Structures are given as structure tokens and as C-alpha cells.
Amino acid sequence: MKNSPVSVLLLTCCLLLSGGFANAATIEGRVALPPASAATVVNKRYEIVSTGGVVATNPPLAVVYLEGEFSTPAEIPAVRVEQKDLLFVPQLLAVRVGARVEFPNLDDTFHNIFSYSPAKRFDLGRYRADEKPVPAVIFDAPGLVVLRCDIHEHMRGVILVLATPHFVVTDEAGNFRLTGLPPGNYKLKAWLNSRTTLERTVELKEQSVLRLDLP
């Protein structure tokens, strides 16, 4: 199995978050991803594509998350979306509501990040790499936020703000693994693109490993 550094980071993050539960359950499985767009991306950078008004990544990735009632932690660690080589890295990011995302400029040119998405509207204005402190936005409402750069029209990124701490981005084959989940009845959802979110009701038992493919 081949994981991207981002997903490894996210998995680690999730494992750390759920580490407090000794009786944690795990869900693993595979999301059936739509076929990749004809244009293959050689450098493995994900691209946000908008086809018929539907925003998705290319090659396709999914965000799998568990929906339910979870306690709100006092502090949520900050995450970064870099602007590097005129791209957002990562291009698809899932965060928990209330998360603070920093947007460092690693290029030697101006960027102007903004979003018109109803979930979070902001405009960071123009700044360069030496901007201190690093411009950051706190995403306080769940939803899809499309990141754009006012200067570079092709730059696009997606931040999926979720009301849950249990989420993971699949690999390119659609494989996922969610660990440290509290037992109970939940809805397991897989976000494929701005129009499609798959869901399944799951019942998690203590220290169980649930094998589940979507759909």
C-alpha cells in the first residue's frame, strides 16, 4: 500500500487523537473511486477540477469520516496549506470545525488567497514569503471551502471542514483505515466531490475491526 505523506500525517494525527480510548474500534475498507480524468498528472500533485460545476480532485481521492456526537477538545492543532510552485499543497485538506489553517507562501511571488464559499469567506490579501505572522484562517463552520488565488487563476484548493475528529483521506486506490473510534452507532460517510457524498450506518463494537467497502 502506498500512502501519500499527507495521508500518513493525517492517519498519525488521528491515531494520536484517538489514543486515549483503550477500547477503540477500527474501520477499514475501500471506497470505489470514479475513474481518473484522462489527463494524468505526472508529478503526483493533485489538482482540483471543476467539471460541470462539481469540484473534485484529480486523480480522485475521497475523504472518509465518521459522523456523530463527539466532544469538542479545548484546542485543535493548526494545520498548514502551503503555496508552493503555484499550487496549494495539499490540494485537498480535511479539518475539524474550529481548526486553524495557516497558509505560508513558499514561492518567491505574491499570492492572494481568498474564498467565496459560504462555509468560510475570507480574503488574505497579497503577501509574500516573508509575511509574519503566517496568514491563517480559523474554519468555524462545516462545509466545503474552495481556495483560490486572485493572482493565479489556475490555483485551486479544497478544504473540507468536518464536525468530527474521525476522518481520513483515502489513497489513490480508495483504501482507508479509521482507527481509535469510540463504540456506538454512527454514520460513515465518504466525500467524493462537491456533489457526491456516500454514507453508511455502522455499529462499532469495542476493539473490533470493521471491514467495510463503499458503496
Place this chain on the structure above:
Amino acid sequence: MRLPFATGFTAEAARFQWRLLAVLALVVLMTAAAVLWLARRNIAQEEEHRRETEFQVGLALLRSAQANRHAMLVERCRTLATKSRIQAALEDGGVDLLYLSARDELRDLLDNPAEPVVKGRRMARFYRFLDASGRLIEPEPGVAAGVLAPGEAGKLSLSALPDEPKIGYLLLSLAGQGEALHEVVVVPIISNTDGRKLAALVLGFVPLRLESAPGAAVFANGIWLDGRLHLQTTGTVNSGSLSRQLRPWLETEALNGGRLRISAPDGTWLVFAQRIETGAPFAPAYEVCAFPLGEMLERQRVLGWRVIVAGAVVMLLGLALSYFLSFRLSAPVEQLAHDSHEQRERRAEAEAALETTSAELGRAARFSANASHQLKTPVAVLRAGLEMLQARGTLDEIEAHEVEVLIHQTYRISSVIEDLLLLSRLDAGQLRLNFTAVSLSELVAAVLDDLSALPADHEITVEQDYPPDLRIAGEKRYTALILQNLLENARKYNRPAGRIRVAARTNGKEVFLTVGNTALRPIPPDAREHIFERFHRGGLGENIPGYGLGLNLARELARIHHGDLRLDRSDAEWTEFIVVFRVAESETPTS
């Protein structure tokens, strides 16, 4: 045909004159009418053609201005579609920020009431966006996109977005202003990532109007929309009356463009109309242009008077000319009629005279023939008596000689009577020839043989020179008579021990026979004309026997042989006659 009376000519000539006059007057009248008609038509056609050209040129300029504007707007929308904020507004659910995001891009398209209109660059009075389904997106408060009166903006919504820029005409009222015709341009905004029609930009303009070229006629123009003419020019024409008259025409036959001449209370107008290519969602509209025809009608009226005056002048001249011409033309006709009358009279006289002459001639010939016949018998009786007296042998020597002379004289009388009889038959045209081929050599030989029987006073040599097989067409008796007369003369009027030469040559059609002799003395020049007359002896025959009929008879006979007899030469040395005969047909057998 009856000969007309002298008064008839004058009456006929007068009638001819009047007819000629009437025809000429008619021609002048018709020509003037045709000229008038053609000139009027020409003026009208020229005017219509010029106006149509002006209209088409104006339309072409207008279309070109519209095309330029479309190109500019398409480019503007393409730029808009690439802008991150426009994309974000349209794709990321930020429609409420659309006008704000586009404000800077579209600011220069809008009419600024504070600034005067830049000449030639008519700005939009408002702009609006339609969403992907064609519904109007209301501008955010505070964004200057042109203020439409309440409820008017809804008119801009479309059922679907067009694929390319469309032009249409709508009656809209802007805030604080009355209803006015607006030229509306819809330009789709195409996504530059997936080619989707994201939205459309709608701009409202004061309609472009036809500009009249400098020096061109002042005209009224406007847009025909929904059964009404919306004039863009003011004060020159009553829109209502024009609309009323235009409606049936525009709604039926002029849909593909055309022209119409209408009379309104404020003058006559020449109207052109051409359909404007409006987009499907918009009602059809027509560009209408009305040219006043007052000037042209005035020109036609002036020209009409000129032609009428010119026609009258031409008519008068024509009348004078036709009178003169008819006089000139009818004079020869009159003369001709007169002449032919005289000619007929003269001919009749001549014919009568000819008839009389012919009758007299016939009578004379008959008399001559009868007389000759009547003379022949007494001469024969006389000779018989004299011969009987001679044969009795009772006469002495002197008496016998006298009787001898008397007998000889009766032969001469007989000979004269024969000749006269022949001539009278010739004169009466009663001599019919039996043409045969006569061998010239045989003929000459026979005649010479006869002559040698006569008493020869002098030793005369006869030379002959002709082709041996020459044949002439004629009757042997009479050809022999001709030759006999000539040879007799040649012998009688010869010198002692003189020569006679008979020669002939031919050119294939005619035979020229010459009979010459050594001259006793030349025939005087004034006598040469008369030697062929009857009883004329040329003043040289005092002591030579003869009575002056021979040459005349010979010539008459030669002529009825289709030939002739002429004196060819007469001088101190030689006298020569020439007879012309026709060559005999070769197949004719010798008689």
C-alpha cells in the same frame, strides 16, 4: 385607268398634305410624351437607387459598429471568465459577490452621467448578469450597474443562455426616465475549464442609429418592434401616421427587406426596411429608414414643365416643318400625276400615228406588189409581140436593130419589176427565209459563171480568196442575189482591164465577205450616204446601165439574213463592199 381631272390633283395633294401634317403632329406628341415619361421614371429610379445605397451604406456601417461592439464585449466576457473572483462567485456559491467582483472590470462600459459621451463610443446604460439557467442575478446594493425602474429588470431574464452574442430590442424604462427602446446585447460567459456557460452578461444600449453621410439627404430612421415604429430622429416625421401606413407592409411583404413609397400628411416618403438579426429569445425587429421625397417630386414637377414647354416648341417647329415638308413632298407627287397624264396623251397620239403609218405602209406595199404583178403581164405580152415581129424576118436591118433594142428593154423592165416585187415583199415583211447552209465557194462560182455569160466589154481579172469549206446561213436564192448585185456593180464600175477581188474571213460566228474592184472613180463622200437608197445611182451611172435598186435590194436582203451590207472603202484606186453573214450551223446539210 381613267385620267384624273386637273382639279383632282390639287384636292389629292391637299389631302396628302393634311395627312402628312397629322402624322407629323402625332409623332411629335408621342415623342414628347415618351420623353416625359422616361425622364420622370429615370428621376424616380435614380432617386430610389441613391437612397437605397445610402440606406445600405448606413446599415453596413451600423452592422460594422455592432460587430465591433460584439467583439469587444465577447473579449470582455472571456477575460471575465478567467478571473478567479468571477469564477469563485459563479462556481463556489458566491453569486452575491458577483457584481462587486465584476465592478472594476465593467466600470468603463457604463455610461457615466457626469461625463459627456465620447463621440462614436456609445456606452451601455446598464449591465446585468444572468445565471446559468437564464435568470437575472440582481446586483448587490451599492454597485453601479445602471438603475432600472422597478419591475423592469425581470424583462431581461431568458429561458436559456445563448451560445453566442445576441442582439435584441426591448422597451425598458430606467429609473426616473420614461420608457425607451434599448438595444440589448447578451454575451455568454463561458467557463475556461470545461466550456460550460456559466452565466451571461446583458448590456443595454441606446440603439445605434443610422448616421447620414455628409451631404446626404436628411432622413428619419427608427426601429420597428412589436408593431410600432420607434423613431430615433425627432421632429421630422409623424411617427404615428408612418406606423399606421407601414404596419400592413412590414407585417406581410417587407419581411425580407424592401422599399415602399407612402404619402403621409407631412409629405411623401420612400421607406426602406431591413430585418435585424435578433437572437431567438428576442422579438424580431426591423431597421426602418424613411427618406422624404419632396425634393424629388419638385424636380419631377419642374422637369415635367420643361418637357411640356419643350414639347410645345418642338410641336410648333414640327408643324412648320411638316407644312414645309408636305409642300415639298407633295409637289413632286402633283407633278408626277400631271406628267403621267401628259405622257398618256402623247403615247396615245404616237400609237395612233404608228397605226396610221403601218396601215399606210401596208397599203403602199400591197399597191407596189399589185402594180408589179399587173405590169408583168403587159411586158410579157409586149416582148412576145416584139419577138414575133423579129421572127417574121420582114424587117430591114435598121428596124431589126430597133426591135432588138426594144426586146432588150422589156428584159430590163421585167428585171426592175422583179426587183420591185421583191422589195415590196420585203417592205411588207412577207418574205420568209428558209435558212440552209450555203457553201460560199459554190455560191461565188455559180454567180461568176452567170456573170461570164454577159457580154464582157473589158478584160477583167477576178481574184478569189476564201476558205473553201466556209458555209453561211441563208437562202441560196437571195444570198446569190446579193452577191450577184455586188459583182455586177464591181464589173460595171470597173476600169478597163481592171480587177475584182472576192474575199471572205470568219470569226467563228460571222462571215465577212468583201467584194472589191479597181475604181473607175471614187464615190463622192456626200453621195456615200445615199448609194443604198432606191433609185439612187451616186451620180456616176449616166452611161452605165442600171436603175438604182441593186444596192438597196442587196442591203435589205443582207439584213433579213441577220447581216448587213456596208461600203468599206471608196477612193481613187479601189471600191470595196463588205457583206456580213452568219456562219451556218455545222450540222446543217448543204442545200
